[in-house]
Amino acid sequence: MSNSWITFIALYLRIGVLGFGGPQAHIAMLREEIVQSRGWVDAERFDEGLGLCEALPGPASSQMAIYLGWLQRGFLGGLISGICFLLPGLLIVLGLSELWRNGQSIPSFSTALQTLQPVIAAIIWAFAWKLLHNRKAGWQRITAGLVMLGGLLNNFSPLTLPAGGLLLLAGLSRWLIAPTPSAPTPPSAGNAGLLAPIPLATAPLLVGSWGVLGQLFAVFFKTGLLVFGGGLVIIPLLEQQVVSLGWLNSAQFLDGVAIGQISPGPVVLTSAFVGYQAAWQEGGASFAVLAACTATAAIFLPSFAFILVGAPFLQRLRHQPSVKTMLSGLLAGVPGAVAAAAVPLTWTAVESGVIWVQLLLFSLALRLCVTGRMKPLPLISASLMIGLLLEWLR
Incomplete structure (x- = not known):
């Protein structure tokens, strides 16, 4: 156990400040600090929690911070550790x-x-490729292909095939075809996850400035309920709703993704950027901060609830064969959902500047990402420097 609440809080704040590099880096840091260096939690309990968080909706690294605080100091500890982990980002x-x-x-x-x-x-495409590469079985790749086809029809035809519905259908289909799991649920790679787009009709029909807060809370809370593993994949899928509601256009949304990428903590914190921009026109900077906090609280609320309220029950549930089977089908479709959502975002990115420059940057970044020669954060830093250099040369 930690010596004091001050030590406890300071550690999780420090991890939050240094939380660059994606969920696997966050989890490795938590293990090093909590298990190996201080011995506050034993390795077996840590691994059990990691397995649980990988199977739950929400960003796994954030849930691990909540889970470890809960193990150490109960409900209040989990609440404080989760908040401290997210606050710097x-x-x-x-x-x-x-x-x-x-x-x-x-x-x-x-x-x-x-x-x-x-x-x-390019980072999103490379992410989809790595997810697909980890799906070795033929049925997994067929599932991914069908989900991608459905996603493309949703993007480029009058048909309404929401990505979340397609992925849930993939999980249900696997459960019906193979009621007994034939293989473990594929582990999440990078920031793996899924998002079911929320129909706009479900958002509260409110008017005025405060109506924006209601819409933000509804959209992001329902998103948090259906995000498995969290991270990059929710970004392209969330874009459809953000644009439809008029909060941002596609190019502005990509800017928000970049801000989420270069900040510490989970990429899901892009929710704060969306909330800030959605409310700024309504009430200025102060109201925008309130809206950003509302969106962020809404998307992480399910994660806190799952860990702090339902952890013991969910620990047993995730071992049920039917649950494992459905999750295996659902996760098999994730690469297809990411790829389908990446298509319109790539088109927007190419059109946003000089086409040959944009295509060259996309091709180089994709190659570097797929081959593993550069991580996303250095790539993002390099692209920013290139942009500044191009402006200086004009």
Whole structure:
């Protein structure tokens, strides 16, 4: 156990500040600090929690911070550890969100964002490729292909085939065809996850500035309920709703993804950027901060509830054969959902600047990502520098 609450809080805040590199890096840091260096939690309990968090909706690394705090100091400990883990990233995203608003009129800032967009698109494509590469069985790749086809029809035809519905259908189909799991549930790679787009009709029909808060809470809370593993995959899928509601256009949403990527903590903190921009026109900076916190609280609320309220029951449930079978089918379709959502985002990225420059950046970034020669964070930093250099050369 930790010596004091101050030590406990300071550690999770420090991990939150240094939480770059994606969920696997976060989890490795938590293990090093909590299990190996301090012995606050034993390795077996840590691994049990990791298995549970991988199978639950929500970002696995955030849930692990909540879970470890819960093991150490009960309900209050889990609440505080989760908040401390997320708070540094949230504050940084808020600061960058305001900088983004002010910087849109600065040419160098705009050029840097233009060069960043194809790199983000390439990162999403590489993510989809790595997910597919980890699905070795033929049925898994067929499932991914069918989900991608459905996603493309949803994007480019009048048919309404929401990605979340397609993935849930993939899980149900696997459960019906193979009621007994033939293989373990595939582990999440990178920021694996899924998102079921929420029909706009379910958002509260409110008017005025406070109606924005209601819409944000409804959209992001329902998102948090259906995000398995969290991270990158919710970003392209969430884009449809954000654009439909008029909060951002596709190019602006890609900027938000970039801000989520370069900030510590889970990429899901892009929710703060969306909330900030959605509410800024309604009530200025103060109201935008409130909206950003509302969106962030809503998307993480299910994660806190699952761990702090339902952990003992869910620990047993995830071992049920039928649950494992459905999850295996559902996760098999995730690469297809990511790829389908990446298509329109890539088109937007290429059109946002000089086409040959955007295509070159996209191709180089995709190759570097797929081959593993560069991680996403250095790629993003390099693309920003290229954008600033191009503006200086004009």
